[in-house]
């Protein structure tokens with residue numbers, strides 16, 4: 001069995017700061033991490049491989065420095081890493097991203113064997129669109145399983161896979177055919193620590209690097225900024241509210257009473273609403 | 282399933298505004314995909330009708346609802362319901378194959394209707410269903426899609442200006458889809474306000490055939506396990522919400538939040554770190570990566586007010602913040618603030634509200 005996992009290197013956004021005056025993002029020194037959601041996908045892939053045999057290939061499109069993330073994925077136990085990197089890919093929106101990634105996946109299929117499953121995370125923490133997975137599926141004609149909380153039985157002879165998929169009001173249990181694309185829900189599992197042997201192998205392993213041409217991109221105008229139908233017109237900081245909170249001074253009064261008074265003074269109608277709700281309880 | 286269709290030729294390089302290619306000029310009107318699952322319309326659809334109505338009025342075009350579902354009364358009823366929320370007409374694909382949501386059948390249904398009737402703008406809810414569908418439809422149509430918008434507007438030249446948080450919510454950006462149609466966007470539940478339904482004459486329903494048989498669809502639904510009622514939190518739609526943050530110090534103190542919520546008949550929530558620490562389940566998280574709420578009253582105890590939290594609560598009519606730090610950012614957007622120890626205030630507040638709101642005290646006030 002061959003499984004491809006798409007991972008993305010993202011800035012650790014907990015550490016992103018916005019310049020207070022210029023409103024630009026201060027990226028310097030912000031550490032990068034593997035998109036946290038992608039680790040759930042990677043673990044799901046590794047678990048399947050351990051059970052059923054085969055290989056896991058990790059793939060990322062990004063700057064040359066994204067190699068770090070791939071190497072990290074190798075230490076967790078991935079078998080092979082492919083870095084898709086080219087200046088033509090810069091500034092891609094989701095449509096252009098899926099064009100590049102789908103092209104690379106076709107090439108991986110040719111060179112290393114056809115993938116049975118392509119995994120992605122549910123979404124990234126920087127792009128945050130949850131569209132790249134479905135986009136790749138559509139371009140490659142793969143059956144699409146999003147928001148998967150559990151991969152159930154996988155029958156390699158019948159080529160079927162059962163999954164539990166989160167929907168708005170419950171969980172759908174779906175059966176579909178391989179090859180398919182799965183986007184994994186968070187908290188579905190936890191990434192393993194990786195063995196010493198994996199760490200040693202990862203340190204020596206060679207990361208396969210492909211340019212647009214290497215990957216077999218036929219139409220460069222469909223990549224990067226040029227291939228992106230959406231453009232960012234404006235980036236701005238959220239406007240501040242005109243007034244700050246009015247602060248409750250309570251002096252000798254019990255603070256709870258002072259606060260309730262302040263709330264109802266501001267919105268008298270609220271008291272009747274609350275009484276109504278409280279009665280329901 | 283087949284490969285993506287032929288690429289429509291864009292007008293030169295994307296990113297530069299040229300005149301819209303001829304074949305896109307036929308694209309008119311604003312559409313909202315009405316999400317229904319198991320006979321239940323997701324309220325985000327009506328919220329989007331409210332936003333869509335404003336866009337349509339600005340553009341002086343029609344607002345249409347797209348309803349996809351089983352060949353049953355619920356589907357036509359949903360279409361009729363959409364007129365009450367402002368739709369001028371409804372496109373309906375009704376087929377029993379569409380009883381359960383499946384990507385293959387719904388993508389086919391929606392792309393077919395789009396290709397036949399050509400909307401200029403297509404809006405969907407950013408729910409699990411909506412995001413699954415929107416990504417596939419946009420890629421099939423090879424058009425742009427802006428996810429999780431917080432604001433939708435029409436520019437002076439008639440383009441859709443879709444604003445969304447970026448970089449973990451620290452900034453906002455406005456995104457355009459210049460040379461492609463339709464312009465697609467998703468919006469999360471509760472980000473837009475719910476429009477008041479009106480009694481209107483029934484609009485026009487246009488039925489569109491699905492053109493699939495069950496055997497064409499590979500994916501089968503083996504079963505559906507509805508969430509237990511107790512597992513469902515109605516946080517996004519609650520009238521009153523009480524939430525706690527790291528300032529509470531311990532999972533035991535988080536009970537104080539739940540106790541106040543109980544007395545107020547409110548739902549309870551939390552900031553993200555509490556979910557990460559396992560003090561509260563994930564569906565209680567409020568904020569950019571949790572739920573967006575629009576209650577009449579929101580009480581935040583021991584929450585600093587990080588931007589990712591702020592974007593989830595700004596729709597509240599009244600935000601009350603309890604924090605020991607008078608410089609906490611939450612006081613920049615709360616309406617009423619109090620600088621005090623929440624661990625001590627919460628029990629007192631629970632008692633004071635209980636006394637004030639009890640039927641007994643109401644009788645007294647009424648007399």
Ligand SMILES: Cc1cc2nc3c(=O)[nH]c(=O)nc-3n(C[C@H](O)[C@H](O)[C@H](O)COP(=O)(O)OP(=O)(O)OC[C@H]3O[C@@H](n4cnc5c(N)ncnc54)[C@H](O)[C@@H]3O)c2cc1C
Nearest residue numbers: 526527528552553568569570571583584585589605606623
């Ligand atoms: C990509 C991304 C997405 C995120 N999404 C979300 C999200 O959806 N929702 C969310 O909430 N966060 C989210 N966050 C996290 C967010 O940035 C903040 O870290 C988080 O909201 C802080 O939680 P907090 O206010 O509970 O904790 P803190 O920031 O630690 O604040 C604790 C507050 O409690 C006060 N305090 C301390 N003791 C007391 C006391 N005894 N009584 C009263 N007050 C007291 C302190 O003064 C302080 O203001 C996200 C972050 C990232 C990077």
Ligand SMILES: Nc1ncnc2c1ncn2[C@@H]1O[C@H](COP(=O)(O)O)[C@@H](O)[C@H]1O
Nearest residue numbers: 006061120121123124127129130131132
């Ligand atoms: N540049 C990229 N390289 C590899 N995988 C990606 C890339 N961007 C997105 N993905 C995958 O697609 C998923 C969804 O991303 P997004 O649509 O940006 O939220 C991620 O969790 C990744 O698995």
